[in-house]
Amino acid sequence: MMIDSLEHLYTQATDGKDRVDLLIRLSEAYHDFDYPKAIALGYDALAIAKTIAYQKGVFFAYNTIGLSYNASGPIDSAYLYTKVALDLAIVLDDPYCLAIAKNNIGTYYLNQGNYPLSLQYFQEALVHDGETGEFIDPMSTYANIGIIHEELGDEKKAIDYYLKSAEAARLKGGEANLAYAQLDIGYVDCMLEKYDSALQHYQDALVIYKKLKHQNRVAETLYYIGEIYQYQKYFEKALAIQKEALQIYQQIHSVADIPSMYGVIANLYKEMERYEEAIAYYKEAIKLAQDGILTSLLPTMYKDLSMIYVDIHDYENAYHYNVMYEALKDTLFNEITHDRIAKLETTYELKVEQAENEKLINEQKHQALILGQRTLMAIGASLIALLVVIITIILYKSNRVKAKLNRDLEQKVEERTAALEAANQKLLQSNDELERFTYIASHDLKEPLRNITSFVNLMQRKLEKIADPDLQEYMGFVTRNTKQLYGLVEDILAHSRIGAQGQKTGKAIDLNVLLEEIKMGLRSMLEEKNAQIFSEELPVILGHKSELFMVLKNLVENGLKYNESPNPQVRINCKQEKDQVLFEVADNGIGIAPVYHDRIFEMFTRLNNRSIYLGSGIGLATCKKIIQKYQGEIWLESKVGKGSTFFFTLPLKKISENQVLEMK
Ligand code: ADP
Numbered sequence: 024m025m026i027d028s029l030e031h032l033y034t035q036a037t038d039g040k041d042r043v044d045l046l047i048r049l050s051e052a053y054h055d056f057d058y059p060k061a062i063a064l065g066y067d068a069l070a071i072a073k074t075i076a077y078q079k080g081v082f083f084a085y086n087t088i089g090l091s092y093n094a095s096g097p098i099d100s101a102y103l104y105t106k107v108a109l110d111l112a113i114v115l116d117d118p119y120c121l122a123i124a125k126n127n128i129g130t131y132y133l134n135q136g137n138y139p140l141s142l143q144y145f146q147e148a149l150v151h152d153g154e155t156g157e158f159i160d161p162m163s164t165y166a167n168i169g170i171i172h173e174e175l176g177d178e179k180k181a182i183d184y185y186l187k188s189a190e191a192a193r194l195k196g197g198e199a200n201l202a203y204a205q206l207d208i209g210y211v212d213c214m215l216e217k218y219d220s221a222l223q224h225y226q227d228a229l230v231i232y233k234k235l236k237h238q239n240r241v242a243e244t245l246y247y248i249g250e251i252y253q254y255q256k257y258f259e260k261a262l263a264i265q266k267e268a269l270q271i272y273q274q275i276h277s278v279a280d281i282p283s284m285y286g287v288i289a290n291l292y293k294e295m296e297r298y299e300e301a302i303a304y305y306k307e308a309i310k311l312a313q314d315g316i317l318t319s320l321l322p323t324m325y326k327d328l329s330m331i332y333v334d335i336h337d338y339e340n341a342y343h344y345n346v347m348y349e350a351l352k353d354t355l356f357n358e359i360t361h362d363r364i365a366k367l368e369t370t371y372e373l374k375v376e377q378a379e380n381e382k383l384i385n386e387q388k389h390q391a392l393i394l395g396q397r398t399l400m401a402i403g404a405s406l407i408a409l410l411v412v413i414i415t416i417i418l419y420k421s422n423r424v425k426a427k428l429n430r431d432l433e434q435k436v437e438e439r440t441a442a443l444e445a446a447n448q449k450l451l452q453s454n455d456e457l458e459r460f461t462y463i464a465s466h467d468l469k470e471p472l473r474n475i476t477s478f479v480n481l482m483q484r485k486l487e488k489i490a491d492p493d494l495q496e497y498m499g500f501v502t503r504n505t506k507q508l509y510g511l512v513e514d515i516l517a518h519s520r521i522g523a524q525g526q527k528t529g530k531a532i533d534l535n536v537l538l539e540e541i542k543m544g545l546r547s548m549l550e551e552k553n554a555q556i557f558s559e560e561l562p563v564i565l566g567h568k569s570e571l572f573m574v575l576k577n578l579v580e581n582g583l584k585y586n587e588s589p590n591p592q593v594r595i596n597c598k599q600e601k602d603q604v605l606f607e608v609a610d611n612g613i614g615i616a617p618v619y620h621d622r623i624f625e626m627f628t629r630l631n632n633r634s635i636y637l638g639s640g641i642g643l644a645t646c647k648k649i650i651q652k653y654q655g656e657i658w659l660e661s662k663v664g665k666g667s668t669f670f671f672t673l674p675l676k677k678i679s680e681n682q683v684l685e686m687k
């Protein structure tokens with residue numbers, strides 16, 4: 024079936040490489056049951072591969088031809104093709120090809136009985152096999168090494184290798200390989216004399232091989248089964264099976280196996296004491312082995328034949344074959360061979376051990392590296408954790424310190440605030456006391472002053488009759504100063520009254536009306552100085568009439584008083600801004616130097632000649648006190664000789680109906 028499909032694929036294939044590959048696969052398939060056909064297909068593949076210079080194809084063609092020759096003889100050809108394949112694999116430097124080629128040449132030397140050389144090649148094949156990283160064919164290599172050890176009598180080692188082979192076959196998978204594993208295990212069972220179990224494994228393998236039509240494997244398995252029957256002394260059964268195996272080998276022209284099968288059957292006859300048949304089969308086996316140069320088969324055959332001749336008392340022949348046995352035995356199984364094998368084995372084991380050690384060391388290094396990295400990470404993590412802890416502690420401590428400082432600060436602030444409040448309270452208290460004192464003092468001063476003024480007036484009237492100019496002048500001086508003193512006391516009293524009037528909103532005051540009253544009061548001054556007062560429409564303001572009167576009167580009167588113009592003028596303007604009214608009182612008077620712009624609002628500040636300009640220096644201080652009481656501001660703009668403009672603001676409060684009525 025598989026061959027059919029491969030042949031079909033081959034007829035379809037046009038690519039040279041594909042054709043070579045398919046021919047090689049076909050050759051390998053025929054290898055199981057028809058060596059001549061397998062060899063012919065190998066040659067076809069080789070021819071095409073060479074023409075298209077397909078190197079790997081050439082290698083596999085040589086390889087498959089060599090394999091088939093190895094199984095079918097002639098042995099020289101087998102060596103030739105296998106060796107050429109190996110040389111090519113070396114040139115290709117391909118571990119896959121090298122593993123295959125070395126296993127095959129090892130098999131050639133195994134058949135030749137050159138165990139040290141075959142073992143060396145097998146070991147090298149295993150190394151290449153390891154290099155490829157995939158199990159190419161270590162199962163047959165292991166099994167072959169097992170055979171060497173078994174031949175050399177080291178059963179323990181042989182079992183080791185057979186088990187390795189079985190494991191490799193199992194790992195490879197697939198029916199054929201599993202059957203191969205069964206064979207290996209059966210073989211080990213057999214060596215351990217567990218015949219029933221061995222038989223079971225062989226039977227299982229047989230079923231598979233028959234199904235797959237792997238004739239050479241069927242024959243091989245039959246041979247193993249026959250061997251067990253022989254051990255169990257079922258000679259007839261064994262004979263039938265071994266003959267069946269021989270027949271199959273003959274069908275597939277397995278020249279390498281045919282002589283050994285003859286030997287096996289001869290041995291069976293010998294045990295059955297059928298010496299004539301035994302001798303005939305041995306002789307045929309020896310002839311075939313000699314033809315095929317299968318040297319390894321010969322010593323046992325010579326020995327067995329010699330023993331048979333002893334049994335039948337033919338000592339001449341017995342001696343003859345014994346001599347031949349001795350001669351060959353030495354070449355195959357001498358001590359040197361044993362030593363070389365042992366040495367090879369030790370070196371190989373050492374190598375394997377070394378490789379394993381290296382692998383272990385590498386793994387250890389890797390582990391150490393990982394461990395190192397982990398340790399570093401752990402240290403790093405611990406350091407970070409430590410840092411976090413330290414930072415937390417520092418933060419905690421600094422927070423505590425901060426909290427303490429805050430508490431201290433708060434306490435200090437509280438203490439200071441309390442002290443400030445106390446001081447403020449004291450200040451307010453002393454201010455009140457002062458105001459009260461000023462009020463009482465000025466109020467009480469007024470009484471005697473009024474009396475003095477009245478008596479001074481009386482005295483002056485009497486003195487008018489006495490025409491004494493000096494006396495007249497003195498009296499005039501007394502009258503003026505008394506008047507001035509009275510004015511001063513009046514002003515101080517007015518000033519101190521402002522505080523006493525409290526914070527109440529007051530009444531709605533129409534400033535236009537107020538201004539008319541002021542004008543009336545200043546009438547004589549206006550006439551005297553030929554002065555004028557202009558005003559635009561003024562608003563109604565909530566407040567105390569006397570206070571607003573004082574502000575407006577002071578500013579207007581100052582504007583006229585400190586004025587040298589032949590036509591002194593005072594203009595009153597007002598502008599509504601958001602929630603307040605801005606007033607401007609501008610004059611064309613003597614002006615005020617900027618350095619005094621702040622100072623003139625202080626009590627008793629007078630800038631001009633007192634004899635020319637009468638005044639107390641209290642007016643503007645009183646204005647400021649009143650404006651501030653109304654939460655307004657007062658300032659001025661002025662240049663000497665260019666007149667002055669006083670600005671002040673008053674809040675614009677909503678006036679209720681009652682307040683309007685009161686105003687009327
Ligand atoms: P007085 O009773 O002396 O007028 P004020 O407090 O009203 O006191 O004024 C303080 C001083 O400011 C005045 O003596 C005067 O020198 C100056 N002054 C006030 N108003 C004007 C003005 N409109 N023009 C020039 N100087 C002025």
